[in-house]
Amino acid sequence: MSTILPRLGALGAAIALGLAAALGAGPALADITVDVNQAAVQPLPIAIAPFGGEAQGAQISAVVSADLERSGLFRPLEPATFRQRPDVGVVPSFDAWKAIAAQALLVGNVATGADGRLSVDFRLWDVYAGDQLVGTRLTATPDSWRTIAHQIADAVYKKLTGETGYFDTRVVFVAESGPKTKKVTRLVVMDQDGANPYYLPTDPTAMVFAPRFSTRRQEITYMALRPTGASIYLKNLDTGREEVLGRFPNMTMAMAPRFSPDDSKVAFAAEEHGATNIYVMNLANQSLKRLTDGLAVDTSPSFSPDGGQIVFNSDRGGTPELYVMNADGSGVHRISFGAGRYTAPVWSPDSKLIAFVKQQGQSFSVGVMAPDGSGERVLTTSYFADEPTWAPNGRVIMFERKMGDGASRLWTVDVTGHIQREAPYPVSGSDPAWSPLLH
Amino acid sequence: MRLGFKTLGDIAVAAMAGAALTACASHPPPPPAAPIGPPPHEGGPPPSSGYEGGPPGAVSRGPLPGTEQDFVINIGDRVYFDFDAATIREDAGPILSAQAGWLSHYPDVRVRIEGNCDERGTREYNFALGARRADAVRDFLVAHGIAAGRITTISYGKEQPIDPGQDEAAWAKNRNAHTAIVQGAR
Numbered sequence: 001m002s003t004i005l006p007r008l009g010a011l012g013a014a015i016a017l018g019l020a021a022a023l024g025a026g027p028a029l030a031d032i033t034v035d036v037n038q039a040a041v042q043p044l045p046i047a048i049a050p051f052g053g054e055a056q057g058a059q060i061s062a063v064v065s066a067d068l069e070r071s072g073l074f075r076p077l078e079p080a081t082f083r084q085r086p087d088v089g090v091v092p093s094f095d096a097w098k099a100i101a102a103q104a105l106l107v108g109n110v111a112t113g114a115d116g117r118l119s120v121d122f123r124l125w126d127v128y129a130g131d132q133l134v135g136t137r138l139t140a141t142p143d144s145w146r147t148i149a150h151q152i153a154d155a156v157y158k159k160l161t162g163e164t165g166y167f168d169t170r171v172v173f174v175a176e177s178g179p180k181t182k183k184v185t186r187l188v189v190m191d192q193d194g195a196n197p198y199y200l201p202t203d204p205t206a207m208v209f210a211p212r213f214s215t216r217r218q219e220i221t222y223m224a225l226r227p228t229g230a231s232i233y234l235k236n237l238d239t240g241r242e243e244v245l246g247r248f249p250n251m252t253m254a255m256a257p258r259f260s261p262d263d264s265k266v267a268f269a270a271e272e273h274g275a276t277n278i279y280v281m282n283l284a285n286q287s288l289k290r291l292t293d294g295l296a297v298d299t300s301p302s303f304s305p306d307g308g309q310i311v312f313n314s315d316r317g318g319t320p321e322l323y324v325m326n327a328d329g330s331g332v333h334r335i336s337f338g339a340g341r342y343t344a345p346v347w348s349p350d351s352k353l354i355a356f357v358k359q360q361g362q363s364f365s366v367g368v369m370a371p372d373g374s375g376e377r378v379l380t381t382s383y384f385a386d387e388p389t390w391a392p393n394g395r396v397i398m399f400e401r402k403m404g405d406g407a408s409r410l411w412t413v414d415v416t417g418h419i420q421r422e423a424p425y426p427v428s429g430s431d432p433a434w435s436p437l438l439h
Numbered sequence: 440m441r442l443g444f445k446t447l448g449d450i451a452v453a454a455m456a457g458a459a460l461t462a463c464a465s466h467p468p469p470p471p472a473a474p475i476g477p478p479p480h481e482g483g484p485p486p487s488s489g490y491e492g493g494p495p496g497a498v499s500r501g502p503l504p505g506t507e508q509d510f511v512i513n514i515g516d517r518v519y520f521d522f523d524a525a526t527i528r529e530d531a532g533p534i535l536s537a538q539a540g541w542l543s544h545y546p547d548v549r550v551r552i553e554g555n556c557d558e559r560g561t562r563e564y565n566f567a568l569g570a571r572r573a574d575a576v577r578d579f580l581v582a583h584g585i586a587a588g589r590i591t592t593i594s595y596g597k598e599q600p601i602d603p604g605q606d607e608a609a610w611a612k613n614r615n616a617h618t619a620i621v622q623g624a625r
Binding site: 179180181183185207209210225227228229230252253255256269271273274275276297299300313315319320341343344357359362364384386387404406430431 | 523525551553558559560561562563564566567568570571573574575578591592593594595598599600601602603605619621
């Protein structure tokens with residue numbers, strides 16, 4: 001789907017030392033870089049010229065601009081201030097972009113091929129160095145123009161931050177409606193920027209919770225709650241086909257499902273006679289293995305990215321804390337020791353951190369700690385927070401927040417805690433799960 | 440509505456009033472339960488343990504013995520818990536004893552114990568906590584002679600509050616186990 005465009009001419013490789021110093025950049029991947037680990041990031045001024053060619057051009061560049069802006073790492077400049085309308089096939093006049101203090105410039109063009117597919121050429125320029133940083137052609141069907149836009153945003157993000165992007169992703173979550181005492185829940189899938197939301201049909205007699213994406217398949221797992229019990233389902237997003245995950249005659253409640261990183265298993269919690277324990281089901285042969293034992297609450301299992309360990313929530317010590325065990329149930333050890341009640345742990349995709357919710361007094365925080373429990377940091381605190389979920393690059397966490405007005409909303413916070421945004425979804429949402437990168 | 444709770448609101452109103460009446464009769468008050476609407480029952484005080492039939496007195500009005508309304512109003516179908524606890528409280532014991540007495544009197548009745556939590560906790564933990572509450576009530580009823588086969592349990596976590604408020608009074612009400620009659624009432 002993508003081809004690398006040839007570099008335009010031999011531009012001087014002058015390094016904008018002053019610029020890099022001003023940005024406090026670490027090892028430079030490009031002459032201009034955004035340091036995502038800096039305490040308070042100064043967003044990088046970037047000019048995103050409205051893409052030329054077909055009508056979708058301006059729409060595509062607008063989506064790229066919105067993605068980059070929402071990350072908090074970029075400051076797209078107002079197109080009305082642009083002094084030229086650059087052609088993707090021509091080297092830009094960099095002085096015109098320096099004049100508006102743009103440090104990076106994105107230009108693009110959209111054409112329709114003989115086969116009816118959109119063909120999008122784009123180039124990312126380092127304005128001060130006069131260097132082409134990216135030059136790529138993407139093709140797709142016309143109705144996939146937003147996907148192309150997210151992929152371009154991912155390419156820009158990757159080139160300028162050195163980190164993999166997360167814009168070509170989706171989120172599955174629970175849309176809540178009705179009064180609190182008679183809440184109706186439905187599953188919704190949307191693009192990470194809130195576009196293309198659609199309901200996933202589920203049994204209307206059940207309340208549905210805890211939707212989670214599989215890593216590689218177009219599939220989710222979720223929990224359906226009925227007066228007769230709680231069950232875990234697998235649902236294919238392409239075909240809509242779904243199946244109940246096993247039959248557990250003695251378990252009233254099966255809950256908190258999550259795929260293993262290789263999608264071969266689902267870990268979940270099941271309740272029997274008041275005790276909740278963690279199980280893993282092998283999806284190929286439906287074999288079930290019990291990983292924890294005892295009368296305590298053990299729930300919310302989440303695999304490490306290598307599949308070797310599981311972090312979970314347990315109140316075996318009297319209050320809810322975080323524990324890590326090997327994927328076979330051995331080696332259980334507690335990792336949370338601070339004040340407050342720790343729940344909802346989720347291992348980051350880059351394996352370096354565990355996100356969690358911490359309840360202290362009348363406030364709820366989303367925080368992170370290393371898998372050995374060290375380096376605990378609170379990222380954000382509010383009246384209520386729950387269900388953190390990681391963007392696939394491990395830089396951003398989406399979570400459910402209540403500000404006190406009773407309605408749950410989806411928010412994002414980056415791992416520095418400095419960049420917080422309400423997710424662009426118009427109505428009440430909870431229980432989000434971020435997909436892996438789609439392409 | 441989901442989960443077949445068409446009458447949840449009505450039952451909740453009756454339950455709060457019933458619990459208040461029962462409380463006045465014999466034991467410490469349940470959590471701050473401001474009566475919602477007029478009491479639906481004008482009979483004498485209900486029995487606090489065991490069950491000997493309908494309300495006393497030669498002339499009385501009230502639900503017919505053995506009906507769901509009888510259970511809800513004269514016995515009390517909900518008991519309350521402390522924060523993050525599933526221990527049967529002192530004020531819940533008499534209500535559950537009365538439930539056991541009533542269920543012994545009407546052996547065809549089957550019940551579902553529904554565990555509930557307040558909203559000051561995370562979702563997945565609360566599902567497990569609610570299950571623990573439901574199981575504590577189940578154990579109590581079984582220990583008081585009710586066949587385990589007549590009882591099922593479920594946890595609604597914090598997803599089915601009876602009081603939408605955002606204060607301790609509401610949360611205290613929402614930390615409960617509800618004994619729902621699913622079959623066999625008259």
